[in-house]
Amino acid sequence: MESAIAEHLRVERVHPRRKPDTFHPPYPSFSARFDPAVEQVVMAYLGVQYRAAQPPPVVAEALAELDAAVDHAPDHHDRARYVDEAGYTTVLTILYWTDPAEYDRWTRARGAWTGPHHRTPDAGFFSEVVRPTVRRFETLFSSDRTEGVSVAAGKLSGEIHEHGYWGGARDRLPLGQTDRLEPSGELAAETDPETGVVTVRPQGNLCLIRSGQEWTETEGDERALYLGDVEPVLRAGMDFLRDEGRAIGCYANRYVRVTDETGAETDKSFGLSWWHSLADLEAWAESHPTHVAIFRAAMKYLSTMGPAAKVRLYHEITVTDAGQQEFRYLGCHDRTGLLRAG
Numbered sequence: 340m341e342s343a344i345a346e347h348l349r350v351e352r353v354h355p356r357r358k359p360d361t362f363h364p365p366y367p368s369f370s371a372r373f374d375p376a377v378e379q380v381v382m383a384y385l386g387v388q389y390r391a392a393q394p395p396p397v398v399a400e401a402l403a404e405l406d407a408a409v410d411h412a413p414d415h416h417d418r419a420r421y422v423d424e425a426g427y428t429t430v431l432t433i434l435y436w437t438d439p440a441e442y443d444r445w446t447r448a449r450g451a452w453t454g455p456h457h458r459t460p461d462a463g464f465f466s467e468v469v470r471p472t473v474r475r476f477e478t479l480f481s482s483d484r485t486e487g488v489s490v491a492a493g494k495l496s497g498e499i500h501e502h503g504y505w506g507g508a509r510d511r512l513p514l515g516q517t518d519r520l521e522p523s524g525e526l527a528a529e530t531d532p533e534t535g536v537v538t539v540r541p542q543g544n545l546c547l548i549r550s551g552q553e554w555t556e557t558e559g560d561e562r563a564l565y566l567g568d569v570e571p572v573l574r575a576g577m578d579f580l581r582d583e584g585r586a587i588g589c590y591a592n593r594y595v596r597v598t599d600e601t602g603a604e605t606d607k608s609f610g611l612s613w614w615h616s617l618a619d620l621e622a623w624a625e626s627h628p629t630h631v632a633i634f635r636a637a638m639k640y641l642s643t644m645g646p647a648a649k650v651r652l653y654h655e656i657t658v659t660d661a662g663q664q665e666f667r668y669l670g671c672h673d674r675t676g677l678l679r680a681g
């Protein structure tokens with residue numbers, strides 16, 4: 340077994356791990372391994388929302404523009420859809436770069452997603468972009484199939500030590516070795532009267548989680564177990580965070596379904612949420628009945644099935660510096676994403 344923290348990011352710990360070296364996780368898990376030359380990545384969530392039953396033409400046009408082959412293309416991207424709490428269908432395109440300069444060139448070449456060409460009463464556009472250094476995020480996989488930012492890394496570790504217990508995420512974060520990652524400042528929204536773009540001012544150590552599930556290859560009892568017993572509990576937890584999360588530090592939560600190139604739903608979903616702090620996210624994971632229930636069910640299932648398990652789980656948790664965040668909303672309703680927090 341090896342540490343979740345790549346060798347070149349390991350330093351002498353100020354904050355010890357929650358579990359000693361003798362702890363043996365009950366099932367295998369893996370973390371992404373980036374080339375040491377990669378110092379910082381970009382995670383861009385570009386959304387378009389509409390109220391109508393059918394997408395207005397501007398939505399298809401904007402997505403086609405995003406999909407067109409261009410220079411400085413992202414290292415990986417995927418797409419997902421959900422209906423939010425205000426009843427707006429939202430198409431989310433998630434893009435990852437392993438070189439922020441490439442992202443800047445890409446944006447300059449095509450114009451901002453919330454630029455004037457997207458100003459229309461038919462749809463709202465938003466971009467939620469963070470550019471963390473590699474010391475500021477951790478990844479966890481229950482299988483060897485990568486998703487999200489880890490696809491851009493292209494490589495996984497061997498079996499890692501730091502998982503299978505509460506506090507594992509913090510122990511996997513390279514910066515967590517020396518820093519408590521406490522939040523500072525407050526989010527605040529400001530509207531530019533000329534462009535109509537609302538910008539949300541960043542906050543220190545804002546936390547983001549993308550926590551994904553895939554059940555493509557499950558069948559029979561295993562599929563019934565996931566869809567009948569686990570998914571409804573997950574959905575209840577996601578609804579709780581979306582509707583009541585503010586009181587416990589969750590600014591916004593989206594439970595989304597990954598779609599394929601034709602727009603059809605796949606057997607993949609993920610929860611995507613923005614948090615006031617890593618500590619608030621940890622507290623929810625460790626103590627909220629919905630996550631405790633799915634955690635227990637998953638521990639039992641993964642321990643029994645081991646690598647033969649066909650439900651695949653992964654997540655990426657990022658704690659971003661205020662200077663590494665950019666949130667913009669054009670024509671969106673006032674409960675969209677971080678607008679609810681500003």
Ligand code: HEM
Pocket residue numbers: 368501502503504505506507508509548550552569570573609610611612620621624625630633634637638652
């Ligand atoms: C079917 C869905 C899910 C299952 C089965 C599940 C199960 C688990 C398991 C087994 C762990 C421990 C992983 C390890 O260390 O080996 C874990 C950790 C965690 N999960 Fe989930 N989870 C699910 C969805 C979610 C979602 C949607 C979120 C948040 C949006 C979330 C937040 C967390 C966090 C923050 C941790 C890390 C806790 C810590 O290390 O202290 N989970 N989950």
